[in-house]
Amino acid sequence: MKRPTILVLGAGYGGLSTVVNLQKIVGTDEADIILVNKNDYHYESTWLHEASAGTLRPDQVRYDVKDVINSSKVNFVKATVDGIDVNAKKVTTSAGEYTYDYLVIGLGFEGETFGIPGLDKYALSIANVNAARQIRDHIEYQFATWSTEEVQDDTRLTIVVGGAGFSGIEFLGELGNRIPELCKEYDVPKEKIRVVCVEAAPMVLPGFDPELVEYAVRQLEAKGIEFSIGTPVVEATPEGVKIKKGEEEFEFITAGTVVWAAGVRGNRLIESSGIENMRARVKVEKDMRAPGFPDVFIVGDCALMINEETNRPYPPTAQIAMQQAVTIAKNIVALIKGNDTEEFVPSLKGTVCSLGEHDAIGDVMGRKLTGTKASIMKKVIDNRALFMIGGIPLVLKKGKFTL
Ligand code: FAD
Incomplete structure (x- = not known):
């Protein structure tokens, strides 16, 4: 047979x-x-926010498929x-x-851009490892250009992140850590930077415990991130995004970078x-x-x-x-x-949302966690996923061990 x-x-x-x-x-x-x-590699989609912000190199996010499959049983076709x-x-x-x-x-x-005009064309999306690299490079390009142009255009340094759900917040957490490094590297004064999170829904991280959400927002605001909640993006253009602030009230945010993380x-x-x-x-x-x-x-x-x-x-x-x-x-x-x-x-088993390398919020087996404890838990989860696919060799090769 x-x-x-x-x-x-x-x-x-x-x-x-x-x-x-x-x-x-x-x-x-x-x-x-x-x-x-x-591709002949797998990428950890759950780490793409780090590669996008530039806090993790793209090659750290991926590994070869052939390293985890048994080629005597599986025919891999790229x-x-x-x-x-x-x-x-x-x-x-x-x-x-x-x-x-x-x-x-x-x-x-x-x-998912929900048919909002211009988003497909003018916003970047944390879709895969190459898209993540593009976001990282685009943001760096804006810093590099600002620091070399004769008439400096500060709006280059505005980053709009569409979506205050899981991936939007995790990306903002990484940006909060990366931006001070970029400012130093490209001689950009920190006060020139604007990072705005725009969300259509009336809340941040729907489904998460309100106390944890409050903690997350506080931590991100302390890193200079602004929140515009309950204000849907209605259009994206090459210059930025238009948001709806009231029945007939709109605001245009001019931005050098727009990242759309508001739905899949x-x-x-x-x-x-x-x-x-x-x-x-x-x-x-x-x-x-x-x-x-x-x-x-x-x-x-x-x-x-x-x-x-x-x-x-x-x-x-x-x-x-x-x-x-x-x-x-x-x-x-x-x-x-x-x-x-x-x-x-x-x-x-619960959910842990990262807020940057050493901070996170989590609801794990009925326990609420914040800060270092939650961040350690996040790394345990990340390493467990590697273990389940590639065992200890993969954890040793790609795992996250810094506390
Ligand atoms: P994927 O892991 O995306 O894999 C799809 C595969 O199909 C890829 O290898 C791709 O290259 C391949 N492919 C696509 N199109 C084609 C084609 N036409 N031909 C051949 N191959 C193709 N989930 C959690 O549980 N915890 C988290 O903390 C978490 N954080 C996240 C953070 C971010 C920034 C993002 C974006 C997502 C996060 N998620 C998280 C969600 C999680 O990443 C997804 O739910 C998960 O990746 C879904 O797995 P999948 O196998 O369906 O798809």
């Missing part, structure tokens, strides 16, 4: 964890496992997926066409795949399969799951993506063996 082909798209937290789990439980002659990813057709069971990539018996889609997130959606390839979706996210069945396609699993940010306790979707996180991967690997093996699949039940 022909061995089934398991095709996994994307080597992010979800896709790579699926493959690492599969290679542990699938025998060499039981299935052909193919992993397709745009290629860009161009199209998915689940009705024809066909995936088109830059390296050719693939068919499958089981498909796992783990192509991750894209920035699933990968747009989902929209033309033939699977029902909402903003490129698939409301998955309890066992992580796509509705109507029993041979297709969705992992990570492309999957949408409703938390029945709150009746709201679970937030897209690496934590959940890696847990889903364990269930998906088990369920594929169950299907190959003709057994029943199991339900995915998330086990939420």
Whole structure:
């Protein structure tokens, strides 16, 4: 009998964890496992705010896929997926066409600009490791240009961050540490810098404990960051952003850098795949399969799951993506063996939001943490993710150990 082909798209937290789990439980002659990813490396999306601010080098954020896969069991293909057709069971990539018996889609997130004019064109987005490098270089370029131009344009030194959610706040925390270094490096007086966080919702970090949010805002304000809350961005232009401050009241913030961190959606390839979706996210069945396609699993940010306790979707996180991967690997093996699949039940351990290298807030197993304790916990979480994919060798190579 022909061995089934398991095709996994994307080597992010979800896709790579699926493959690492599969290679542990699938025998060499039981299935052909193919992993397709745009790059020959995985990047830690949860560290991209650091690479974007320039507090962590981009190469520290990524590692080679071949370092964590067992090449006797997994065929890794470096290629860009161009199209998915689940009705024809066909995936088109830059390296050719693939068919499958089981498909796992783990192509991750894209920035959501909610149709706000100009954002796609004029704002930068913390989307992947190359985009993070572009943000870092763009900010440095503004500092370098200011310090060499004859007529100095101070608005170059204004940075607008759209979004006071998780990634926006983590990025601001890093900027708060990086800016004093940049000022020193480029001879820019600190008072020339303006960093403004613009948020449409009436609060910072929705869903977080209010006391922790208050702490986070206080810490960031102490680093000179301004907050403009309840003021949606209505337009972006090459000069900056227009925000709505009241019924008929608008303000234009002229800025050299605009970073949009106010929302994510699933990968747009989902929209033309033939699977029902909402903003490129698939409301998955309890066992992580796509509705109507029993041979297709969705992992990570492309999957949408409703938390029945709150009746709201679970937030897209690496934590959940890696847990889903364990269930998906088990369920594929169950299907190959003709057994029943199991339900995915998330086990939420808590959330820690970094505010820069030595500061954070966290709600972990019912305990509220701030400052160094929370920051240490964040590094433990980061190292644990490395351990789960690449074991101790990967932790030693890429782990975070400074307290
Ligand atoms: P990803 O990890 O994004 O992986 C997708 C993969 O698919 C990538 O390797 C990409 O290169 C590849 N790919 C995409 N398109 C194609 C294509 N066309 N062809 C081939 N390959 C392709 N979550 C937490 O749990 N904790 C945190 O502290 C946290 N902090 C975050 C901070 C920031 C700044 C950001 C941006 C996110 C953060 N998240 C955090 C969310 C977390 O990063 C995502 O939920 C997680 O990355 C989702 O995993 P994924 O596997 O779905 O996608």
